[in-house]
Amino acid sequence: MTKIKEVIVVEGKDDTKQIQRAVDADTYETNGSALNDQDLERLKKLQASRGLIVFTDPDFNGERLRKMIAAAIPGVKHAFIRRDQGVPTEAHGSLGVEHASSATIKAALAHLYTQAPTASATFTHQDLQGAGLTGNARARQRRERLGQLLGIGYGNGKQLVHRLNMFRITREQFINAVQQINREEENE
Incomplete structure (x- = not known):
């Protein structure tokens, strides 16, 4: 054990x-x-x-x-x-x-x-909007799946921006997770 x-x-x-x-x-x-x-x-x-x-x-x-x-x-x-x-x-x-x-x-x-203090915000609300994580009918499901893929849990738009920055998720990790979500949706 x-x-x-x-x-x-x-x-x-x-x-x-x-x-x-x-x-x-x-x-x-x-x-x-x-x-x-x-x-x-x-x-x-x-x-x-x-x-x-x-x-x-x-x-x-x-x-x-x-x-x-x-x-x-x-x-x-x-x-x-x-x-x-x-x-x-x-x-x-x-x-x-x-x-x-x-x-x-x-x-x-x-x-x-x-958790690490954020010196400067890497992600913004615009990043979420551009990735389809806010402002559309499937945004909630997409945010939930992103949280699963990155292992940071679910959050609404504001919470998700905070978590992405707080846990220092890299731009590459974010893009890869969003691309995976897009592939999964295409295969539905």
Whole structure:
């Protein structure tokens, strides 16, 4: 079983159980989407001593938590799963990491992104518009697929520009992903 040296930040105990089925790792449970000053101080200490991987649910609260941590603690790593990979198998339950397969968790942890401050914006809203990622009927699906291909999760137009720049996606990576989306749409 793969050993992860960093501490993985998750939302709850069910997330911890599922991650520990996939990899040998320590987790820090936030117990929801609220973080207090004590939590942030503990997370800062963990980042300094072992490093952190933020692995929150692919929903509004998970993204909110991810943003709070990233804003307070520079240099954290991020792991993402797609929304469709976190759907509960039973009628009840909410979208989350606890429903992801071990293979999905391992793949997400193998493709981490480290948040880096952006000196200057590489991507703009015009880039998204030119690539058909905003301003048309299929834009949402195209943004979702781009997030999957690049491993940075889904975002609306404004969030996607921010993520492309924050994770320092190269122009070449962006173009290759957009070309793949175009090929997939041609084959539909």
